[in-house]
Each structure stands twice: as C-alpha cells, then as structure tokens.
Amino acid sequence: MNERAWSRLVPNVTGFVAAGLVALGVFLWMFVDEGLLVVAGLGAFGPGILREFGILKDQDEFQREAARRAGYHAYLAGGLLAIVILVFLEWSGADAGGGGEWVGLVLVVLWLSWLASSVMEYWGAQKTTTWVMLAFGFFWALFGLAHVVGAIREPGPIEDLAEFFLGLGAVTLLVVPWFVLAWTVKRWPRPTAVALFGTALVLLVVFIRPFQPSGLPMASRVLTTVLLLGPFLACGIALLTESARDDGRGASEAEGE
Amino acid sequence: MTPRLEVRNHVRRHRRLLDITQQDLADQVGVTRQTILSIEKGKYNPSVGLALRIAGVLGASVESLFEIAGGDA
Numbered sequence: 001m002n003e004r005a006w007s008r009l010v011p012n013v014t015g016f017v018a019a020g021l022v023a024l025g026v027f028l029w030m031f032v033d034e035g036l037l038v039v040a041g042l043g044a045f046g047p048g049i050l051r052e053f054g055i056l057k058d059q060d061e062f063q064r065e066a067a068r069r070a071g072y073h074a075y076l077a078g079g080l081l082a083i084v085i086l087v088f089l090e091w092s093g094a095d096a097g098g099g100g101e102w103v104g105l106v107l108v109v110l111w112l113s114w115l116a117s118s119v120m121e122y123w124g125a126q127k128t129t130t131w132v133m134l135a136f137g138f139f140w141a142l143f144g145l146a147h148v149v150g151a152i153r154e155p156g157p158i159e160d161l162a163e164f165f166l167g168l169g170a171v172t173l174l175v176v177p178w179f180v181l182a183w184t185v186k187r188w189p190r191p192t193a194v195a196l197f198g199t200a201l202v203l204l205v206v207f208i209r210p211f212q213p214s215g216l217p218m219a220s221r222v223l224t225t226v227l228l229l230g231p232f233l234a235c236g237i238a239l240l241t242e243s244a245r246d247d248g249r250g251a252s253e254a255e256g257e
Numbered sequence: 258m259t260p261r262l263e264v265r266n267h268v269r270r271h272r273r274l275l276d277i278t279q280q281d282l283a284d285q286v287g288v289t290r291q292t293i294l295s296i297e298k299g300k301y302n303p304s305v306g307l308a309l310r311i312a313g314v315l316g317a318s319v320e321s322l323f324e325i326a327g328g329d330a
Binding site for chain 2: 027060062063065
C-alpha cells in the first residue's frame with residue numbers, strides 16, 4: 001500500500017489517538033477510579049488545546065473553520081443548558097447539595113472565555129491586554145480615591161494623618177504596576193506576559209489561596225480564583241501565542257523578499 | 258454593515274479540464290479532499306491564500322476561478 005492510499009485509510013491519526021484516550025478514560029472511570037476520567041479529558045480537549053497553541057498542525061483551513069463553528073455551537077448549547085439547570089434548581093428548591101454554584105462556575109467560565117476570545121480576536125492580544133491592565137489600574141485607583149475621600153471626611157490626630165499617607169502610598173503601589181504593564185504590552189509583549197504569569201502566581205499564593213480552609217464554599221473560592229487570575233493568564237497566553245505567530249509571519253515575509 | 262456576498266466558483270470546471278481528481282488537487286494544494294469538495298459545491302469560500310494556491314495548481318487566475326454571484330464586481 002503506497003503512502004497516499006495509507007493516508008486516505010488513516011485520515012487523521014490525532015483523531016484516532018484522541019478517540020482511544022476518551023474510550024480508555026471512560027473505561028478507567030467506570031471500572032478503576034473515577035478520577036481517571038482525566039484521561040478522557042486529555043483525549044477530548046488535548047488536541048484542541050495543542051492546535052490553539054500552534055503545536056499540532058494537522059488541520060487545513062476548512063477543518064479549522066468547521067471546528068470554530070462547532071465550538072460556538074458547543075458554547076451556545078452548554079451555556080443554555082447551564083442557565084436552564086440553574087433556573088430549575090432555583091425554582092424547584094432542589095439545590096440541596098450546592099450543585100448550582102458549580103453550574104454557575106461553569107457558566108461564568110464559558111461566558112468569560114467567549115468574551116475574552118472574541119475581544120482578543122477582534123482587537124488582538126496587545127490592545128486587549130492594554131485595556132485589561134488599564135481597567136485594573138482604574139479600578140484600584142477608584143478604590144484608593146474612595147479610601148482618600150473617606151479619610152478626609154473623618155479628620156483625626158496626626159497619627160491618623162501618617163496612616164492616611166501610608167495608605168495613599170500603598171494604594172499608589174497597587175495602582176502604578178497596572179499602568180506600567182499597560183505601557184509595556186506593546187513594547188515588550190513577552191516580558192509582559194511573564195510578568196502577568198508572575199502576578200497571577202503571587203495573587204494565587206499570597207492573597208487567594210483557594211485550597212486553604214475558609215468559611216466560603218469551594219465553588220465560590222474557585223470562582224474568585226478564576227475571576228482574579230483568569231484575565232492575567234488569558235492575556236499572558238494570548239500575548240505569547242500572538243508573538244509567536246508574528247515571528248512566524250515575519251520569517252515568511254523575510255523569506256519572500 | 259457590508260452585505261454578505263455570494264461567491265460562485267469554477268474550480269470544478271478548471272479541474273476537469275486538466276483531468277485531475279479532487280484528491281490530486283487536494284494533495285497538490287495541501288488540504289483534504291473534503292475541503293476541495295466543499296469549495297466546488299460552494300459550501301466554503303477559501304481564504305485568499307488557499308485561492309491563490311488552487312489557482313496556481315490549476316494554472317488559472319483567481320478571478321477566473323472565483324466571482325461574485327450577480328457579476329457586480
């Protein structure tokens with residue numbers, strides 16, 4: 001059998017490997033350990049993630065277009081189902097186990113991913129990241145301004161004044177990095193992406209600590225983590241992939257000259 | 258908002274003139290046969306890059322392969 005005939009018989013090796021992993025994962029989930037469903041997850045989502053990062057290049061443009069449409073349909077179907085489940089749980093009072101919070105988390109992740117992806121596609125990673133950083137900066141600036149206004153309205157002794165300036169300094173420290181990052185995005189996208197990952201790590205380890213015991217339900221803690229870290233991770237990943245794409249485009253243009 | 262343009266193509270006619278199969282064209286262009294089939298049926302409009310590659314393989318200009326239906330372009 002020649003190579004072309006063989007390639008027609010086995011049209012997509014990735015598809016077979018992915019389907020095999022899904023089948024294996026389901027088998028392991030049913031008969032060995034429920035946690036091994038992760039193997040099925042690797043098969044179902046692994047190829048798509050590798051394609052998005054440009055590591056796996058096994059599809060032509062029509063297949064990518066079909067996959068994009070399928071993804072949009074999956075987003076609409078998944079989002080609609082999540083809303084229906086949430087409304088049902090709310091109205092029926094059947095949410096004794098707190099499942100609604102997890103469904104809500106999935107819904108938030110779905111919608112935010114769609115929003116981030118749409119904006120990134122339309123504006124590009126650099127412009128989007130600039131605006132995200134400015135939004136964070138202005139948010140903390142308003143937060144700081146509220147603190148200052150509150151302090152002025154309640155004048156106190158000199159110790160309070162020192163505390164006020166100390167607080168103002170802390171707020172400035174909190175605000176300035178976002179504007180600095182907004183400025184560096186277009187000049188140094190890769191270092192900015194690394195800085196965003198670092199920021200996410202610091203936020204996770206120092207401030208959020210979602211896996212430490214607290215009074216909040218686990219779903220709420222995960223949701224807080226996603227809302228706070230998601231923008232940094234999404235912007236960082238998008239900056240890196242866009243830079244790699246630009247490098248590839250630049251190399252092919254140089255070859256063409 | 259720009260109205261969606263309906264594009265008509267003559268890829269099948271040009272391919273048959275050269276007596277090559279969809280699979281041959283797909284192999285030379287670097288896509289799947291299904292992609293060529295969808296283009297010929299008018300279900301999918303290729304990117305400019307792919308249109309140029311198809312035109313190169315078929316030895317035709319892009320304008321002779323693709324046109325806006327209604328002929329207003």
